[in-house]
Amino acid sequence: MTVLTIARLTVREAARRRVLWALVVLTVALLTLSGWGFSKLTGLDTEFGDLTSGQARLVASQLLNLVMFGLSLIAALGTAFLAGPTVAGEIESGMALSLLARPVRRSAVLLGKWLGLVAVGCGYVVVAGLAQFLVVRWAVGYWPPDPAAGLALLAGQTIVLLTLGLLLSSVISPMASGVVAVGLFGATWVAGVVGGVGEVLGNEGVERVGTVSRALLPTDGLWRGAMHAFQDPSALATMGADGSGFPFLSEAPLAVPYLLWALFWVAMVWGLTALVLARRDV
Amino acid sequence: MAAEDMAVEDTRTAAQLVAELPDSPAVWCSGLRKRYRRRTAVDGVSFAVGRGEVVGLLGPNGAGKTSVIKMLLGLVHADAGEVMVLGRPGSDPLSRARVGYLPELFRYQPWLTATEVLALHARLARVRMTDGDSRDRLAAVGLDGRAGDRVGGFSKGMQQRLGMAVALVGSPELVVLDEPTSALDPIGRADVRDLVLSLKEQGVAVLLNSHLIGEVERVCDRVVILDHGRVAAAGTLAELLGRREVRLHLTGVDGRAEARLRAAGEVSGNHDRYTVVLPAEDDGTGVPRLVADLVALGVGVHAVEPARISLEERLLGILRAGHAGEGPR
Numbered sequence: 001m002t003v004l005t006i007a008r009l010t011v012r013e014a015a016r017r018r019v020l021w022a023l024v025v026l027t028v029a030l031l032t033l034s035g036w037g038f039s040k041l042t043g044l045d046t047e048f049g050d051l052t053s054g055q056a057r058l059v060a061s062q063l064l065n066l067v068m069f070g071l072s073l074i075a076a077l078g079t080a081f082l083a084g085p086t087v088a089g090e091i092e093s094g095m096a097l098s099l100l101a102r103p104v105r106r107s108a109v110l111l112g113k114w115l116g117l118v119a120v121g122c123g124y125v126v127v128a129g130l131a132q133f134l135v136v137r138w139a140v141g142y143w144p145p146d147p148a149a150g151l152a153l154l155a156g157q158t159i160v161l162l163t164l165g166l167l168l169s170s171v172i173s174p175m176a177s178g179v180v181a182v183g184l185f186g187a188t189w190v191a192g193v194v195g196g197v198g199e200v201l202g203n204e205g206v207e208r209v210g211t212v213s214r215a216l217l218p219t220d221g222l223w224r225g226a227m228h229a230f231q232d233p234s235a236l237a238t239m240g241a242d243g244s245g246f247p248f249l250s251e252a253p254l255a256v257p258y259l260l261w262a263l264f265w266v267a268m269v270w271g272l273t274a275l276v277l278a279r280r281d282v
Numbered sequence: 283m284a285a286e287d288m289a290v291e292d293t294r295t296a297a298q299l300v301a302e303l304p305d306s307p308a309v310w311c312s313g314l315r316k317r318y319r320r321r322t323a324v325d326g327v328s329f330a331v332g333r334g335e336v337v338g339l340l341g342p343n344g345a346g347k348t349s350v351i352k353m354l355l356g357l358v359h360a361d362a363g364e365v366m367v368l369g370r371p372g373s374d375p376l377s378r379a380r381v382g383y384l385p386e387l388f389r390y391q392p393w394l395t396a397t398e399v400l401a402l403h404a405r406l407a408r409v410r411m412t413d414g415d416s417r418d419r420l421a422a423v424g425l426d427g428r429a430g431d432r433v434g435g436f437s438k439g440m441q442q443r444l445g446m447a448v449a450l451v452g453s454p455e456l457v458v459l460d461e462p463t464s465a466l467d468p469i470g471r472a473d474v475r476d477l478v479l480s481l482k483e484q485g486v487a488v489l490l491n492s493h494l495i496g497e498v499e500r501v502c503d504r505v506v507i508l509d510h511g512r513v514a515a516a517g518t519l520a521e522l523l524g525r526r527e528v529r530l531h532l533t534g535v536d537g538r539a540e541a542r543l544r545a546a547g548e549v550s551g552n553h554d555r556y557t558v559v560l561p562a563e564d565d566g567t568g569v570p571r572l573v574a575d576l577v578a579l580g581v582g583v584h585a586v587e588p589a590r591i592s593l594e595e596r597l598l599g600i601l602r603a604g605h606a607g608e609g610p611r
Contacts, residue, residue: 016393094387
C-alpha cells in the first residue's frame with residue numbers, strides 16, 4: 001500500500017513538475033532531426049557513388065545506434081536528475097519529516113520511489129525507442145533485429161543509473177548526486193570506448209579498462225547489449241575486426257552471466273541505499 | 283466439561299484483568315541520549331505524556347526539544363534510551379499509526395493541491411478520508427477556500443495551517459506540534475490555541491513545543507523544561523507556578539531580621555526590598571506571622587505585596603539557575 005502510494009506520488013511529481021513534458025519536447029526534436037537525416041540516406045550520392053539499399057541499411061543501423069545513444073542519454077540525465085533530489089532534497093527541505101512520521105517503513109518509501117522512477121524511466125525508453133524505430137522504418141525501411149530485447153536492455157541501463165542516483169542521493173546533496181551519477185555514466189561509456197580501442201590495438205591493459213568499468217557500473221555493458229540488438233547483423237561482417245573499436249558497433253550479444261551481474265548489482269545498490277536510509281537521521 | 287468451564291472462566295478473568303489495566307501513556311521515554319559528532323544534544327531525557335494530557339515542551343534554542351520530538355517519532359535514532367508511543371515501542375512504525383505531527387520545518391509537496399496532500403497522508407496513515415472529511419479538516423485550519431490550490435502557491439503561514447490539517451488526519455490519539463505558530467499571525471496563533479483546546483476536550487494527547495510561553499500556560503496541563511539536553515524541571519502548572527512570593531519593603535533589617543526572613547522561605551533582593559518565596563505547604567498564616575515577627579524585631583514594614591510568578595518568570599529562573607554555575611564561556 002505504502003509502496004504503491006509513493007510510486008504514484010513519484011510519477012505524479014514527474015508529470016506535475018513538467019519533467020515528462022521536457023522529455024517529450026527533447027524527444028520530438030531528436031525524432032524530427034533523425035527522421036529528416038534518415039530520409040536523406042536513401043539515394044545518397046557519395047564519392048563512392050549512390051548507396052545501394054544494403055549499404056543504406058548498414059548505415060541506418062549504425063545511425064540508429066547513435067540516435068538511440070542520444071535517447072539513452074536523455075533518459076539517463078532525466079532519471080539521474082529526478083533521482084538526485086528524491087531523498088536528499090526531501091530531507092533537506094523538510095518534506096520527508098511529515099511523510100516518514102507516518103506508520104511507514106523507510107524501505108517501503110524507498111521501494112515506492114524506486115518503482116516510480118523505474119516506471120518513468122522505462123516508460124520513456126520504451127515509448128521514445130519505439131517511436132524512433134518507426135521513424136527509421138518510415139525513412140529507410142530498416143527494422144532492428146531484436147527491438148524488444150534492445151529496449152529492455154536500454155531500460156535496464158536506465159534502472160542501473162537511477163538506482164545509483166538514489167544511493168548517491170541518500171548520502172550526498174541533491175545537486176552533487178545528479179552530477180556524480182551522470183559523470184559516472186559518461187566516464188563508464190568513455191572507458192568502454194577506450195577498452196574497445198585497446199582490443200583493436202591488442203593491448204590487454206587498455207582493454208581491461210573497459211571490462212573493469214563495465215563491471216563497476218553496468219550501464220555501458222547493458223548499452224552494448226542493446227546496440228547489438230538494434231544493429232544489422234551484416235554490420236559486423238562488413239566492418240570486420242576493425243569495427244570493434246567503433247563506439248556504435250557491438251561485437252556480441254549480452255552474456256547471461258553479465259545480465260545476472262547487472263541484476264545483482266541493482267539489488268546490491270538498492271539494499272545499500274535502504275540500509276543507509278534506515279540509519280539516517282532526518 | 284468442568285475443565286472446559288474452568289478454561290472459559292480463566293479467559294474471562296484474564297480479559298477482565300487486561301481491561302482493568304490502566305492505559306499506557308500516549309508517550310513514554312526514558313534516558314534518551316543523542317550526540318551529533320562532539321555535541322551532546324540530548325542527555326538522559328525522560329518524561330511521559332498521559333492519554334488526553336496536553337504537555338508543553340519548553341526550553342531555549344538548542345535545548346534539544348526538536349531532537350527529542352524526532353526521537354519519539356523515529357525520525358532521529360537515539361544513541362541510548364527507550365521510547366514507547368501509544369503502547370508500542372518507538373522502533374515499530376505502527377506506533378505512529380494514530381499520531382499526527384506538525385514539524386518545525388514544515389513543507390509539503392508543492393506540486394500537490396491541499397486536498398491531495400491530505401489524501402496522501404490519509405493513505406499513508408491507512409485511514410479512510412472522504413471529501414467531506416478533507417473539507418472539514420481544511421476548514422478547521424482556515425483553508426476551506428484553498429482546497430484545490432497547489433501548495434507551491436501557499437504562503438508560509440498557509441503551509442503551516444495545512445501542516446496542522448495534516449497532523450489531524452485520521453483522528454489521532456496523539457498530536458505532536460513542534461513550533462506550530464512560528465509562521466502565523468495573531469489570529470492564526472489564537473486558532474491554534476483553540477484547536478489544541480478542542481483536542482484536549484476530545485481526549486487527544488498533545489505534546490506542544492512552543493516559544494510562546496503564554497500560549498503554553500493557557501493550554502498545557504503539564505510542562506517539561508529542557509536545558510542543555512536535560513530535563514531542567516517538569517511538573518504540572520500548579521506544581522511549577524504554585525510557589526507564591528511576597529515582596530517586602532523593609533527598613534532597619536539587621537542580622538536577626540534577615541534570619542527570620544530566611545526562615546520564612548527562599549530570600550532574594552537587598553537593601554530594603556526583599557522577595558520571599560513561600561513554601562508550597564504554607565497555609566496562609568506565614569505572611570502575617572512573618573510581618574508580626576519583623577515588627578517585633580524593630581523592622582520598619584513599609585509594604586507587603588503578595589505575588590504569583592508567571593510561567594515565563596519561572597522558566598527564566600530555572601534556566602538562569604542552571605547557567606549560574608557555568609561561568610563565562
